[in-house]
Amino acid sequence: MIMMYHGISSCNCFKINGRHLPAKEFEKHIQYYQRHFDIVSLSQIYAIRQKNIIPKRTTIALTFDDGFINNLDTALPILEKYKVPATFFVTTAPIENKDSLLFSEILEIGCAIPQKDEVQLGNIIFKRTGKYQWISEGGQSLYAFLRQQKSQEKNRLVQDWKIRYKLDEQIKKIDKQCYALMNEKDLKQLASSPLIELGSHTHSHHLLTSLSDDELRFELQRSKSLLEKITGRKVESIAFPDGFYDKRVIDFSVNEGYKNLIAVGLNSREDLSMSGLLPRMGVSCADGLAFNMVLISSFLNTNGF
Numbered sequence: 001m002i003m004m005y006h007g008i009s010s011c012n013c014f015k016i017n018g019r020h021l022p023a024k025e026f027e028k029h030i031q032y033y034q035r036h037f038d039i040v041s042l043s044q045i046y047a048i049r050q051k052n053i054i055p056k057r058t059t060i061a062l063t064f065d066d067g068f069i070n071n072l073d074t075a076l077p078i079l080e081k082y083k084v085p086a087t088f089f090v091t092t093a094p095i096e097n098k099d100s101l102l103f104s105e106i107l108e109i110g111c112a113i114p115q116k117d118e119v120q121l122g123n124i125i126f127k128r129t130g131k132y133q134w135i136s137e138g139g140q141s142l143y144a145f146l147r148q149q150k151s152q153e154k155n156r157l158v159q160d161w162k163i164r165y166k167l168d169e170q171i172k173k174i175d176k177q178c179y180a181l182m183n184e185k186d187l188k189q190l191a192s193s194p195l196i197e198l199g200s201h202t203h204s205h206h207l208l209t210s211l212s213d214d215e216l217r218f219e220l221q222r223s224k225s226l227l228e229k230i231t232g233r234k235v236e237s238i239a240f241p242d243g244f245y246d247k248r249v250i251d252f253s254v255n256e257g258y259k260n261l262i263a264v265g266l267n268s269r270e271d272l273s274m275s276g277l278l279p280r281m282g283v284s285c286a287d288g289l290a291f292n293m294v295l296i297s298s299f300l301n302t303n304g305f
């Protein structure tokens with residue numbers, strides 16, 4: 001079983017979004033895993049799979065998506081304290097542009113301060129329906145609407161949004177731990193820990209299924225070559241942004257030299273036979289350990305363990 005985390009934070013990132021788990025809560029997760037499971041690296045999960053070994057205990061690997069700076073500042077010290085291996089899937093755009101942000105963060109920072117009941121992206125109005133939920137009249141969420149746009153239109157919408165919601169001013173009011181991504185120096189430091197493996201989460205976190213062939217190839221190649229330059233090691237793992245994949249994405253990824261392909265849910269159970277593709281269980285940051293234990297149990301049941 002592969003677990004998916006995003007941020008681990010020591011400040012109150014809940015004001016912005018629900019993807020950062022408080023550090024104290026994360027420590028409880030580790031203690032629980034160590035009592036009940038064997039925690040191995042992602043490479044070991046793949047080695048076990050390739051050799052058709054059936055482990056005596058449920059065996060898990062921890063992964064972290066997006067490459068938030070709090071992965072280095074907050075998650076790494078906890079992993080080192082418990083001597084637990086982990087893989088970080090990072091978006092590499094901040095290596096080339098230090099102020100690079102994820103699309104989700106750009107939207108959420110715009111929404112968060114001041115608290116609003118209604119926001120506008122392009123010509124569409126989205127109304128608040130939950131703590132982090134904004135839904136259009138057509139029933140689409142704010143982020144889902146943005147992520148499916150073609151790159152040019154997406155950039156236009158994001159520029160428009162940044163101006164409308166004064167992003168440069170808003171961002172100064174927020175702790176960096178809640179949104180900033182790791183740069184080259186941070187990634188070097190993270191990769192220097194013997195417990196850590198780095199994988200690609202693409203270069204700019206676009207939905208891969210929505211890209212042209214050239215754009216897709218660029219996203220896969222650029223992140224791989226940047227990470228290999230930083231780590232001095234081969235990067236063979238990729239986690240697809242938001243878990244979206246199709247046959248073309250799989251074929252292109254394999255072609256670019258990725259061997260370990262990580263989704264969230266699989267499009268169908270038959271996809272388990274696709275080269276190197278494995279699902280993950282998304283850990284809920286908004287709920288306590290007890291609820292996550294229920295999720296783990298249900299994941300193990302559905303995936304046939």
Ligand SMILES: [Zn+2]
Nearest residue numbers: 065066241242
């Ligand atoms: Zn992501």
